[in-house]
Amino acid sequence: MIEWSENQIHAFRKTLLDWYDVNGRQLPWRQDHEPYHVWISEIMLQQTQVNTVIPYYQRFMTEFPTVSDLAAAPEAKLMKAWEGLGYYSRARNLQKAAKQIVNERGGQWPKTVEGLQELAGIGPYTAGAIASIAFNEPVPAVDGNAFRVFARLLEIDLDIAKPQARPIFEKIIERIMSPDRPGDFNQAIMDLGSSYMTAKNPDSAHSPVKAFNQAYIDGVEMQYPVKSKKPKPVKVSYYGIVIRQNDQFLMQKRPSEGLLANFWTFPLIAEDDVLALSKTPELVTDEERLNLLEQLIRQEYGLHLRLVPMGAKPVKHTFTHRQWIISLLSAEVAPDADLSFFPGKWLSTQELNTIALPKVQEKLMQRLVNTK
DNA sequence: AAGCCGTGGTA
DNA sequence: TTACCAAGGCT
Numbered sequence: 001m002i003e004w005s006e007n008q009i010h011a012f013r014k015t016l017l018d019w020y021d022v023n024g025r026q027l028p029w030r031q032d033h034e035p036y037h038v039w040i041s042e043i044m045l046q047q048t049q050v051n052t053v054i055p056y057y058q059r060f061m062t063e064f065p066t067v068s069d070l071a072a073a074p075e076a077k078l079m080k081a082w083e084g085l086g087y088y089s090r091a092r093n094l095q096k097a098a099k100q101i102v103n104e105r106g107g108q109w110p111k112t113v114e115g116l117q118e119l120a121g122i123g124p125y126t127a128g129a130i131a132s133i134a135f136n137e138p139v140p141a142v143d144g145n146a147f148r149v150f151a152r153l154l155e156i157d158l159d160i161a162k163p164q165a166r167p168i169f170e171k172i173i174e175r176i177m178s179p180d181r182p183g184d185f186n187q188a189i190m191d192l193g194s195s196y197m198t199a200k201n202p203d204s205a206h207s208p209v210k211a212f213n214q215a216y217i218d219g220v221e222m223q224y225p226v227k228s229k230k231p232k233p234v235k236v237s238y239y240g241i242v243i244r245q246n247d248q249f250l251m252q253k254r255p256s257e258g259l260l261a262n263f264w265t266f267p268l269i270a271e272d273d274v275l276a277l278s279k280t281p282e283l284v285t286d287e288e289r290l291n292l293l294e295q296l297i298r299q300e301y302g303l304h305l306r307l308v309p310m311g312a313k314p315v316k317h318t319f320t321h322r323q324w325i326i327s328l329l330s331a332e333v334a335p336d337a338d339l340s341f342f343p344g345k346w347l348s349t350q351e352l353n354t355i356a357l358p359k360v361q362e363k364l365m366q367r368l369v370n371t372k
Numbered sequence: 373a374a375g376c377c378g379t380g381g382t383a
Numbered sequence: 384t385t386a387c388c389a390a391g392g393c394t
Contacts, residue, residue, distance in 0.1 A: 045390040052380065052389085086378025089393080123392045143390045163373070190390055199388060200383075231375085232386085259377065319378055359379065375394090382388085 001156045002214050004176065012212050013178045013185070019208035020188035025050075028057050033183065035109045035134040036067050039097075042126045043090050050194070056085055067107070071098035079356035086359075088261070093121025111135045124166065133183035140173035141186040142166060145193025150176075151225035152197060152204075152215040161228045233323040237271035239293055240364055242310065242330045249352065250333065252344035259319065264347065265361045268326065269296060293329070302341040305331040311371040317360040324360060328367060 004012065024030075027050065029041035040060060044053045060081055064070040070078075073095065082091035097119040101107060110116050112135075116127035128141035140146065147160040150169060158165040178185040196207035204216040215221045243250035252267040254260050275281035277292045284292070290307055297303050310328040317324045339345075347355075352365075 042390065047377095047389060047391060048379075049381075049389050084379070086380090087391085089377065090391090093392080121392065125391060129390070141390080144388085145390065161374095187390095194390085229387090261377095317378095319376095321376060373394105377391105377393090380389090383386090 001154050003154070004212075008212070009176050012176065012209065015209055015212070016188050016192070017178060017181060017184060020184060020191060023208075024184075024188065024191055028054060028061075030187075033134050035130055037061075038130050038134045039122075039126075040094070042129045043094055043121060044085065046090060046126070047087060048085065052085070056081070067098050067101050070095060071102040076355060080354075083356040084359060088263075090121060096120035097122065109134075112137060113139050124170075129186060132186050136182060138174075138177065138179045138182040140170050140177055141190075142169050142173065143190065144199075145190045145197075146173060146186075148199060148225045149189050149193045149197050152221055153209070153213055155214045155218070155220070155224065157226055159228050160225045161230075231321075233318055233321055235323045235325060237314075237325045237327070238268045239271065239274065240265075240315070240326045240328045241267040241269065241297070241305075241307070242328055242364075242368065243267070243305070243333050244330070245333070245335070245346070247350075248346040248348050250339075250342070250344060251347045251352075252342075259322065260358045260360070263358045263361070264344075264352075264355065265358070266328075266364055267342075267344065269293065290329075300341070301343075302338055303333060304337075305333060307331050311367060315360075315363050315367050317363055326360075326364065328364065328371075 027041075029037050031037075041053065041057055044056055044060075063077070063081055064073055075092075075095065078091055078095055079088065082088060085091075100119055101109060110118065111131070113124075113127045113131045116122050116130050117124065122130070125141055125143045128139045129143075131137040131139050132141055144160075147165070147169060150156060150173060151158075151160065154172065156169070156172070158168060160169075192207070192209065196203050196209075197213075202216075202221060204210050204213050204221060207213065207216075210216055213221070215224045241250075250267065251264045254263050254265060256262055274289065274292045274296055275284060277296060278284050278288070290309075294305055294307055297305055307329040308331070310330050314325045314327045317326070
């Protein structure tokens with residue numbers, strides 16, 4: 001890596017901010033520096049693209065205009081507002097933090113990076129963003145953009161996937177950033193990172209800071225940032241059981257922790273659990289498989305079902321670390337069936353249109369429409 | 373430290 | 384299709 005002189009640092013600040021003053025993006029959350037606005041946008045933007053966030057942010061501000069409104073909101077309404085954004089613990093933490101501010105702090109925001117990180121869902125990046133943008137504190141906001149931009153500018157060889165890299169980048173950026181305009185500096189770095197200095201197809205030849213971009217100058221831009229790879233999603237096969245009576249589906253609520261916590265889906269049964277009932281799982285035929293599945297449902301839920309496979313191909317849905325492969329089967333259940341052992345309830349199509357559903361459930365329901 | 377936690381877009 | 388990315392935080 002290289003180091004800049006004081007003169008270079010001053011020149012970089014001026015070049016960056018001059019560019020930002022003219023070319024900075026106009027975004028809904030940049031109309032003012034209200035901590036509430038900065039906060040909501042920063043949480044939504046975690047691992048999520050700007051274009052995806054914009055409509056969510058606008059609806060959110062209409063429904064929950066202030067931190068008090070958010071603190072007092074029914075959780076179902078909040079989840080409906082977040083539906084489709086993913087990483088749903090962000091929404092739950094959002095309300096936790098809103099309650100912290102309203103109930104424990106008399107509506108007062110913590111105004112320092114340290115204080116902000118005491119709020120649920122606010123880590124080092126988001127705390128730096130809020131502190132610098134809303135409270136003008138000269139602290140870096142090191143997100144993926146900042147890692148990438150500074151790794152290239154200075155040819156920093158640290159693996160940005162490793163936690164130790166963060167404090168080192170923070171120290172480097174602290175020295176470089178504009179002490180009088182910290183919020184604008186941090187946002188300018190993000191705009192740079194999402195325009196000229198993107199991960200895949202950067203356009204450094206036209207970048208306002210190309211003269212400062214050592215990796216570009218040396219023709220090794222694509223070697224930065226150094227980032228170790230993550231493991232592939234693990235494939236998991238399920239049977240999705242569609243039990244319909246007139247206008248209702250028998251739905252199952254997911255556990256309160258873990259993937260898609262508390263969301264409603266069709267009952268999902270892991271193929272592994274079904275095959276575990278066989279002494280020779282590798283020899284199970286399709287017909288036996290169906291029998292084993294019906295047996296498991298009898299044992300676990302006390303439901304006597306006759307299952308009929310639906311459609312040809314299973315529904316696939318990929319999360320960050322899992323790929324679900326779901327084979328749909330339909331069944332009828334007797335009107336007087338005992339549902340006391342079944343961990344779920346009947347939901348009408350009306351209700352299903354009202355509550356928040358995860359994308360994978362919507363895919364399953366879509367498949368239902370297509371195979372009818 | 374490394375795995376968990378969603379979704380949509382792009383090459 | 385696969386692979387990887389996009390303004391991370393929590394455990």
